[in-house]
Amino acid sequence: MTREAFAFTRSFGPTGPTELVVDRHYLLCASTGALRLEAEGQRWLLPPARAALLRAGRPATIAIPQPAKTASVLFHVDFVPPPQQHLTVFDLDPLARALASECGTWQEAEEPLPPYARAIFAALAAVTWRLAERPSPVVMPAGRSAEVRTALQLTEERLGDEMRFEEVAAAVGLVPRSLARRFEAEVGMTWRATLRRMRVLRAVELLAADDAPITTIAHEVGYGSLSAFNAAFRELTAVTPSGYRATFTR
Known part of the structure; x- marks a missing residue:
């Protein structure tokens, strides 16, 4: 046995x-x-x-x-x-x-x-x-169609850059209006909201990886302002980046 x-x-x-x-x-x-x-x-x-x-x-x-x-x-x-x-x-x-x-x-x-x-x-x-009856809010966006999944991949690869939705749409072969409808239908949020969530989730990975300063992480994921980064992070996780990192070692 x-x-x-x-x-x-x-x-x-x-x-x-x-x-x-x-x-x-x-x-x-x-x-x-x-x-x-x-x-x-x-x-x-x-x-x-x-x-x-x-x-x-x-x-x-x-x-x-x-x-x-x-x-x-x-x-x-x-x-x-x-x-x-x-x-x-x-x-x-x-x-x-x-x-x-x-x-x-x-x-x-x-x-x-x-x-x-x-x-x-x-x-x-x-x-x-x-x-498990209370799932974590740390959920990553996903798509069903090849165009949306490619758009998500392109977005993730350039989180620290200044991106325009029109550029992403052109890269996957769709006009912006069509890709926007796809995002709403498959991801359940706009591309801008998806970008914000993906930046926060990348920050979670970086917070877990080492003791890099939070300001450095904010810039690496595309935020020029620490206050804007803190606000976006708190919106998704309900805590600040430093408070979230502290939960790893409690």
Whole structure:
């Protein structure tokens, strides 16, 4: 009999998109760095202090733009109930972090877990399944059509530049009005709002990567004003950049 649940940690260098499918319910946390996840046309950013809960047997694509360290817990499908959603990203509270740390003692093995370990893993599942009912707002925009996905890629590649929507539309072969309608239909927001969100999400990755000054990060993602950067960041995350970075180490 294989273990009801087990944990492991792993370090990664930058990697391109890789499909992941596991036969257990998968709790994935980024200890350092940030991961990008995509499933069923939706995309998420997973910085430290957040977790992703992936239902067994359901595919997700994972990319690692910068070096990262992850901590994972896998639950046998007969040990815990299935998560409500295919993939959910949510904030970890101190209890969940403490339980995840304690679970790290038990790696993959053939023998069943001892009673204490079973109780700890069950408690972690109960806490994180509940936290998953309140998803994190750190969601990345995604599109369905080739034109919108290309427009998103071009926008992401030039976050620190002065971009014009007309230039993006021309690059994907559409008139601005047509691309604007595509954004509203596929992304659910305007291109300008998408640009603002992508800049904040890139800032989240940079905040997780190292201790670079917040002013430097603001300029790198295209903000000439620190106050404008702080306002955009707070609008999406409800905290300031410095407050968000502090959650990584609490």
